[in-house]
Amino acid sequence: MNSKKILDWLYPRRCAFCDEVLDGTEKYLCHSCQRSMPKPIGEPNCKKCGKPLLHTEQEYCYDCSRQEPAFTRAKGLFLYEDPLKESLMGLKFRERKEYGVFLGRLMVLYGAEFIRQVHPQVIFPVPIHRKKKSVRGYNQAEVLAREISRGFSIPLRTDLVLRKKSTKAQKELSRKERKKNMEQAFVVKKEAGVYRDVLLVDDIYTTGSTANAIAGKLRAVGVKNVYVLTICIGKGI
Numbered sequence: 001m002n003s004k005k006i007l008d009w010l011y012p013r014r015c016a017f018c019d020e021v022l023d024g025t026e027k028y029l030c031h032s033c034q035r036s037m038p039k040p041i042g043e044p045n046c047k048k049c050g051k052p053l054l055h056t057e058q059e060y061c062y063d064c065s066r067q068e069p070a071f072t073r074a075k076g077l078f079l080y081e082d083p084l085k086e087s088l089m090g091l092k093f094r095e096r097k098e099y100g101v102f103l104g105r106l107m108v109l110y111g112a113e114f115i116r117q118v119h120p121q122v123i124f125p126v127p128i129h130r131k132k133k134s135v136r137g138y139n140q141a142e143v144l145a146r147e148i149s150r151g152f153s154i155p156l157r158t159d160l161v162l163r164k165k166s167t168k169a170q171k172e173l174s175r176k177e178r179k180k181n182m183e184q185a186f187v188v189k190k191e192a193g194v195y196r197d198v199l200l201v202d203d204i205y206t207t208g209s210t211a212n213a214i215a216g217k218l219r220a221v222g223v224k225n226v227y228v229l230t231i232c233i234g235k236g237i
């Protein structure tokens, strides 16, 4: 056996959607999951945060119409539901880093139009706390962002947006407390202000509080436009 075969035998590659062991002809997904690939989010969606909307006459989702986000525009590519939800769980909690490579490449494919439109000079992954990173071995957002950086030859910087402390569980807090909690969680280095248009990459967009907190801080150091790209997004109302 050559070394690649030995590695496959020792660590069989698994389907990024259903976790079944792949045969030699399958790369990231098993044949069955390849056939049931979910469709990316289409119209109508919120012009600001990209959440899918129910009515075509709606321009913005409830959240964005109530308060304008600090970022310029966000896009989530797929709904946060299976099989992508399960795949993200594997990436975050079951050490399936290779899923992130696949998911990052999906972002390159389905996010290409958005990235070409917004034309960012640099990519920042949403950071996780270093304690979490040392337990997990990697930051999942960085794994995704690295593929996007490679796919479009846009530099990736992991040293300008940092996570300061572990945040309290957001669910237990009021809207106002949530905002404050999030703002305290991130540090943005002044040097980030040398960029005009930046792309923030994360795995999922739910309330938008993470993206908003970082975008606000980036704008405070002089960044003009903060764009956000996530593989998954929750439903809007």
Ligand SMILES: [Zn+2]
Binding pocket: 015, 016, 017, 018, 019, 020, 029, 030, 031, 032, 033, 034
């Ligand atoms: Zn599968």
Ligand SMILES: [Zn+2]
Binding pocket: 046, 047, 048, 049, 050, 051, 060, 061, 062, 063, 064, 065, 236
């Ligand atoms: Zn919105």
